[in-house]
Amino acid sequence: MAAEHPAYPVGLRLTGRRVVVLGGGQVAQRRLPALIAAGADIHLVSPTATPSVEAMADGGELTWSRRPYADGDLAEAWYALIATGDRTANEAASAEAERHRVWCVRSDDADAATAWTPATGRSEGVTVAVLTTDAAGRDPRHTAAVRDAIVEGLRDGTLVAPHHRTRTTGVSLVGGGPGDPDLITVRGRRLLAEADVVIADRLGPRDLLDELPPHVEVIDAAKIPYGRYMAQEAINNALVEHAKQGKAVVRLKGGDPYVFGRGMEEALALEAEGIPYTVVPGISSSISVPGAAGIPVTHRGVAHEFTVVSGHVAPDDERSLVDWPALAKLRGTLVVLMGVDKIGRIAETLIAHGRSAQTPVALVQEGTTAAQRRVDATLETVEEAVRTHEVRPPAVIVVGDVVTVGPQHTV
Numbered sequence: 001m002a003a004e005h006p007a008y009p010v011g012l013r014l015t016g017r018r019v020v021v022l023g024g025g026q027v028a029q030r031r032l033p034a035l036i037a038a039g040a041d042i043h044l045v046s047p048t049a050t051p052s053v054e055a056m057a058d059g060g061e062l063t064w065s066r067r068p069y070a071d072g073d074l075a076e077a078w079y080a081l082i083a084t085g086d087r088t089a090n091e092a093a094s095a096e097a098e099r100h101r102v103w104c105v106r107s108d109d110a111d112a113a114t115a116w117t118p119a120t121g122r123s124e125g126v127t128v129a130v131l132t133t134d135a136a137g138r139d140p141r142h143t144a145a146v147r148d149a150i151v152e153g154l155r156d157g158t159l160v161a162p163h164h165r166t167r168t169t170g171v172s173l174v175g176g177g178p179g180d181p182d183l184i185t186v187r188g189r190r191l192l193a194e195a196d197v198v199i200a201d202r203l204g205p206r207d208l209l210d211e212l213p214p215h216v217e218v219i220d221a222a223k224i225p226y227g228r229y230m231a232q233e234a235i236n237n238a239l240v241e242h243a244k245q246g247k248a249v250v251r252l253k254g255g256d257p258y259v260f261g262r263g264m265e266e267a268l269a270l271e272a273e274g275i276p277y278t279v280v281p282g283i284s285s286s287i288s289v290p291g292a293a294g295i296p297v298t299h300r301g302v303a304h305e306f307t308v309v310s311g312h313v314a315p316d317d318e319r320s321l322v323d324w325p326a327l328a329k330l331r332g333t334l335v336v337l338m339g340v341d342k343i344g345r346i347a348e349t350l351i352a353h354g355r356s357a358q359t360p361v362a363l364v365q366e367g368t369t370a371a372q373r374r375v376d377a378t379l380e381t382v383e384e385a386v387r388t389h390e391v392r393p394p395a396v397i398v399v400g401d402v403v404t405v406g407p408q409h410t411v
């Protein structure tokens with residue numbers, strides 16, 4: 001192939017069309033998922049295959065002839081991937097592809113190939129494919145980096161031309177994760193970039209609000225005046241009101257909207273008003289904050305379960321829906337949210353109903369943020385530890401042996 005001419009980019013529609021793959025190693029393993037996704041009729045010819053490729057054959061995603069390449073294998077193919085470890089076989093297959101006018105890519109010699117695989121990525125119905133201009137200048141790392149930059153830009157909304165911007169109207173209830181701005185989902189970040197109005201909680205990734213353009217109205221949920229309404233009703237009303245003005249509204253919440261986040265209350269209020277809404281899951285502090293402090297909520301041989309519970313009302317409070325005596329009998333991990341104020345009563349109740357007073361406890365305050373800190377104690381000493389170390393909300397409290405399995409646990 002003449003190296004001075006650029007490659008001609010094209011999208012192959014391979015559904016039901018025969019594609020022959022020679023070699024079942026790492027190259028095939030990387031390329032096969034996209035060929036399968038394209039609906040190609042894939043025939044693998046290879047004496048061996050990696051376990052992943054073998055699983056694709058076992059799952060009926062391709063047919064596999066367990067033998068080396070033989071002349072004639074490419075006769076009926078529309079497209080071929082030549083990736084055996086045997087250069088002579090690759091050359092022979094290339095020559096056959098040329099004879100039969102089958103486009104082929106080659107893992108060992110891009111210059112000898114009649115096609116190149118671009119670095120690809122997808123976002124919102126667009127496939128991005130990046131090719132270098134000629135074989136001599138091929139640098140896979142560069143093409144991959146350009147692809148990543150484009151896909152990332154499309155995903156977070158920074159790369160869409162303004163007149164093509166497809167705004168999600170209505171309300172997006174977005175889980176913002178525990179606080180670190182990097183821990184919001186890609187979808188959440190994109191919706192935020194498209195918002196006209198953002199109603200945000202104190203918890204969650206506040207830093208992301210700084211990135212919003214000046215025309216975006218940012219409303220602190222805690223400051224919405226509620227007069228004769230409950231605070232939550234006032235937030236619901238604000239969501240409805242702004243959405244009715246045709247604005248794209250993001251309700252940015254800490255963690256996940258449905259974990260002690262009143263997400264469904266807001267969804268029901270929007271549903272009642274006929275306002276379209278979408279819910280974007282978030283990384284809940286109940287798992288991520290312990291993790292950020294080096295505590296896994298489960299660990300092989302230590303805890304086979306974890307229970308997430310709200311400690312905002314004391315165990316003996318008649319409003320409590322938590323069966324604390326039953327929780328005291330569980331062997332696994334207990335993760336308490338909103339429990340700093342009531343931890344003394346909670347610890348007492350757990351001990352009274354059978355959990356050992358020596359059970360390790362960790363309090364992780366402002367997890368995943370620059371202010372994160374961890375205080376370790378036991379059920380017996382935790383109330384005192386909260387006082388001495390002045391632990392303040394927001395904090396996640398972890399009770400159980402998982403607290404001491406990590407390398408950096410400190411008392």
Ligand SMILES: C[S@@+](CC[C@H](N)C(=O)[O-])C[C@H]1O[C@@H](n2cnc3c(N)ncnc32)[C@H](O)[C@@H]1O
Binds near residue numbers: 336337
């Ligand atoms: C109203 S709940 C909301 C939980 C949230 N929806 C979630 O999934 O993480 C608030 C509680 O979550 C916990 N929390 C949230 N973010 C936290 C963080 N960054 N560090 C420590 N605790 C956090 C605290 O227990 C806090 O009192």
